Structure formats: C-alpha cells, structure tokens
Amino acid sequence: MRQTEERDDGMITTRIVTGRGECKTPNGKLVAVSVRCDDDGIVEARLDGDFLIDDLGDHGHDGDHWRGDNHNDGDDMALIADLERTIIRQHVPIDESGFRDDVRRAIDDHPNSELIGTTADAIVVATLRAIADARNMDIDSRDTADGPASPATNNASAATAHSDSAATATANAPHPAPDTLSDRWHDLALHVVQDPQPYSPPMQMALDQVIAQAVAAGDQPPTLRFWNWGGPAVVIGAYQSVDGEVDEVEAVREGFTVVRRITGGGAMFVRPDDTITYSLYVPESFTHGLDAVESYRLCDEWAFSALHALGIPAVHQPINDIATPSGGKIGGAAQRRFRGKSGAPGCILHHVTMAYRIDGEAMSRILRISKEKLKYKVNEVKAVASANKRVQPLATQTALSRDQIIRGMADHALATISGARPGIIPDSVLVQARSLARSRFSDSDWTHRIP
Incomplete structure (x- = not known):
C-alpha cells in the first residue's frame, strides 16, 4: 500500500x-x-x-x-x-x-x-x-x-x-449433549420467523437493527429469524475498511451490493442460493455473566444441536466460528448489545452466516484476502494457501439441500426450545426497516465510514 x-x-x-x-x-x-x-x-x-x-x-x-x-x-x-x-x-x-x-x-x-x-x-x-x-x-x-x-x-x-x-x-472443553439445551433457553418464549419474501441487503441490515431495538424495548418477543436474501452481497464488519476488504469495481460488475453491518467481525460473501443466515434476538440477561467465547457458544447452542440432528458434525471454534471437526470454517457469528430503557429487557443481537456452497474464484475476485490471516494455523490444521481451501461449506458435509437444512433447523428449534412457537415480522417493523434501509444502509457515507 x-x-x-x-x-x-x-x-x-x-x-x-x-x-x-x-x-x-x-x-x-x-x-x-x-x-x-x-x-x-x-x-x-x-x-x-x-x-x-x-x-x-x-x-x-x-x-x-x-x-x-x-x-x-x-x-x-x-x-x-x-x-x-x-x-x-x-x-x-x-x-x-x-x-x-x-x-x-x-x-x-x-x-x-x-x-x-x-x-x-x-x-x-x-x-x-x-x-x-x-x-x-x-x-x-x-x-x-x-x-x-x-x-x-x-x-x-x-x-x-x-x-x-x-x-x-x-x-x-466438554460440549453439552446435542439434544440438550442449557437452562438459559427455558422460558424464552422464542418466536421462530422465516422471512416471508426476499429482502435486499440494505433491508436485511435494517431489519436486524429494528428487530433488536424492538426486543430491547420489550415491544417484540425474543426471536429467531431465518433470512431470505434478495440479492448477492458483500457484507463488511462495522470496523472494517471497504478498500481493504473489497474490490468495489469488481463487486459492482458482478452484481454484488456492498453493505456495512452494525456488528464487528469479517466480510461475508453472500449469494442467496449459497448462503444460510439467521439472527437471534434475546434479552440481555440471556448471556449475563458469560465471557465472549461462552456467549457465542451459548447463542449457537441450538444451532449445533440442529446441525447434529441433521447429521452435520459442526463444532464451535473460538471466538465466534462454526467449523468442521477438522477445523474448516462453515460460518461465523457476530454480536451487538442493545440496552433497554426504564426497566426494558435490552437485547443481544447474535447473527450467523454459514456457507452452503461457495464460488471460490468469484470470492477471490471480489474480496481482498489478507495474507496475514492465511499464514496462521487453525486448531493445528496446516495453514492454507487460499481462503477457498479454508472454508468448508455445508454442501461438502451433507447431501441435504440448502432449503432442507433451513427447514430442518427451524423445525428443530421449534421442537427442542421450550416455549418456542412460529412467529411473523410485524408490519410496523417492516415499515421502520424500509425507512432505515434507505436512510442509513443504502447511504455511501455509512458504508464508507471507514474508507
């Protein structure tokens, strides 16, 4: 540089x-x-x-x-x-x-x-x-x-x-049995939601913020939401440099929207048919007293249980990754905390993107992969020569389709989380999210706040 x-x-x-x-x-x-x-x-x-x-x-x-x-x-x-x-x-x-x-x-x-x-x-x-x-x-x-x-x-x-x-x-450390959720999941009365239609990348960023705010204020129940992506995207973390992470010219040429999310972590390479994304919105008390690694593991505990039930042996890889037992990365998580006001419960936003398939050549053209990252070992696995080799998407672990995995995970959550029930995204939340998608997450000043 x-x-x-x-x-x-x-x-x-x-x-x-x-x-x-x-x-x-x-x-x-x-x-x-x-x-x-x-x-x-x-x-x-x-x-x-x-x-x-x-x-x-x-x-x-x-x-x-x-x-x-x-x-x-x-x-x-x-x-x-x-x-x-x-x-x-x-x-x-x-x-x-x-x-x-x-x-x-x-x-x-x-x-x-x-x-x-x-x-x-x-x-x-x-x-x-x-x-x-x-x-x-x-x-x-x-x-x-x-x-x-x-x-x-x-x-x-x-x-x-x-x-x-x-x-x-x-x-x-010992992991909980795949069919047993910790006591913290009891009495959440979790609503399990699947996006009713595809939403654009800016709208997805906005939905995460608005739902988290609503849960923090006590206006929305704890929610598990499965995303329905409306187009390909590169989603960069809150503290990443756009220029350091993305070839924007190539991204636009290939039809990818570059957006910045409100949580930290690394860039996500998203194609709707190749990606599984979910968000968990739960009261602040859910992770009280836990350190960062424990918080990420707890929030994904249901997901490990669901993936195991589908025959996919996923494991937690600290700090915030979902991985194969051999150390290959399936997906990553990020969190943000929203404080409640006047006795409101507050909210932990925890969202995860997992790769179902991945086009390594397209990803390499659009993302700028740091050589500094690639030179390290992951859980004693030999350092890899490319990001494509480091990622091991779900399609390499199972014959199930992407939609079958999503349905299986949602059904497992409903069956194993005490009090969980199907839910919807309220119209009032959709209206607020559309406004925020226009005013913030489609705004170049926000996307390029770190150039």
Whole structure:
C-alpha cells in the first residue's frame, strides 16, 4: 500500500509517505493500521479490522437515527478514534514500551467497550509494520507477532500465546449433549420467523437493527429469524475498511451490493442460493455473566444441536466460528448489545452466516484476502494457501439441500426450545426497516465510514 506524495506550503516541500500494517492474533482477529507520515512523524492514522467490540454502553437508538453522526455512533467508535489519536501522538522512532502503555490506557478509558479478538500488543505491531511499509523498511524479521525480537514483539507473542491456549482449552472443553439445551433457553418464549419474501441487503441490515431495538424495548418477543436474501452481497464488519476488504469495481460488475453491518467481525460473501443466515434476538440477561467465547457458544447452542440432528458434525471454534471437526470454517457469528430503557429487557443481537456452497474464484475476485490471516494455523490444521481451501461449506458435509437444512433447523428449534412457537415480522417493523434501509444502509457515507 506504500504511496508517496508531496505537500508544498509555499517555502518548504514535505514528503508524505503512506503505509499499512496488519497483525493477526492466533485464534483471534486481525487488526490493521494505515498511516501517513512526514519527516517528523505520523500525521494521520486509521485503525480497522475484523475484531469485535462488545459495546456495553450502547443504549440503543432513537427511531430511524443513530446517536451522533455516521462517524461516531457510540463508544465503540469513540474507542477507535482515541486509539487513532494515540497512534498519531507517537514520536518516530517509536518507544514501543511507552506506546503499548498508551494504547492500554486508551482502551482502559472506555470500560463500556470491550475489545475482543485483538490486543494492545497487536495494535503496536500493526503500527510498526505500517510505518515500516511507509518508509520502505523491512521489519518482518524483528516485529512479527509469533517470533522473538523486539520487546513489543515478545510481549505480543506472550499475549497471543495466552489467548491461543485459552481458546484451545475452551474448544476442548466438554460440549453439552446435542439434544440438550442449557437452562438459559427455558422460558424464552422464542418466536421462530422465516422471512416471508426476499429482502435486499440494505433491508436485511435494517431489519436486524429494528428487530433488536424492538426486543430491547420489550415491544417484540425474543426471536429467531431465518433470512431470505434478495440479492448477492458483500457484507463488511462495522470496523472494517471497504478498500481493504473489497474490490468495489469488481463487486459492482458482478452484481454484488456492498453493505456495512452494525456488528464487528469479517466480510461475508453472500449469494442467496449459497448462503444460510439467521439472527437471534434475546434479552440481555440471556448471556449475563458469560465471557465472549461462552456467549457465542451459548447463542449457537441450538444451532449445533440442529446441525447434529441433521447429521452435520459442526463444532464451535473460538471466538465466534462454526467449523468442521477438522477445523474448516462453515460460518461465523457476530454480536451487538442493545440496552433497554426504564426497566426494558435490552437485547443481544447474535447473527450467523454459514456457507452452503461457495464460488471460490468469484470470492477471490471480489474480496481482498489478507495474507496475514492465511499464514496462521487453525486448531493445528496446516495453514492454507487460499481462503477457498479454508472454508468448508455445508454442501461438502451433507447431501441435504440448502432449503432442507433451513427447514430442518427451524423445525428443530421449534421442537427442542421450550416455549418456542412460529412467529411473523410485524408490519410496523417492516415499515421502520424500509425507512432505515434507505436512510442509513443504502447511504455511501455509512458504508464508507471507514474508507
């Protein structure tokens, strides 16, 4: 990504160089830093990635409008803005120990926003790589996240090793029997809904927000919704860079709509006939006291039970993936918390997209796959050479059709979740979602809030 430009203020010509660095935490997420530097230091920084943020202070939204402008929706974006300011304040060459402390302080200043899947050490490494990229230096031998070198690197290695061990221990922990749901599922009175018609990608993004708001306010019962996609889409995470993730020209040429969702995580490559997506909207109390890994596992507990009943041996792969026992990825989940007001129950939005089939060649043309992600192992499976090989869609696991899987999962939820019953999407929710789809999720400013 290295670029060079010149800034002329009349008497002095300043050379500006641009670079990008990435750091993937093993069994975690990728964080990326883009910088613009002059001779004196960093003049601009942008942080993005497929990490997750549990915004504990998110008190929901007012009607069709989110708080603030599109560039500062809540404390999650305030955290990112503070981290970017922290990067800009660093003097080059960077005091890595002091920088790490500054990043940790910035994170600690936002106690209501829990950064999941990445660390202060990873942000430091990504920044060092960005500066090296800008200045045409090679530091891969001294600041990799998984090898000995500088103090920041050693600390990052220790941190990611601890995360790796914790995630592996969690993955190897006993799983509940596939036909038994935990006590937290009792008394939810869950409504199981299937979209009555195909909805456009912006409408699907809007439906997730509006239904979650309604559940948070106590106006809508806990709901499990199976999506009916109205067209192909690339859905990027709340904190991802559009340019870093998608070849937009190619996406448009092939008929894909690029939209940004309200949750973190990575980009989703969607074709309606090749994709299964569901959302779970449950009261905040449902995941009370659980850490991130436990929360994702609980919210997908019914899905693992349903897939097992259909003969598909899916497993939870921390932090938030649904995978094959050999480690191939079937799908991924993301969450966002909506606080209730005046005693309302609040809501956890948990949504999942699983690949039924996948066109690896088309995905490779449209998505920009990070080499940093691909060099890591997944549960001791040898690192793969392409994203196409890493994904193992459901069609490789079963002879069932996509529609048979969806019907089977819905029927299993109705049969095994105490109090579950068929439901519908109220007309009032559809009206609000259509308005929000136009005003926000079709808006280029929202989609490109991180360019």
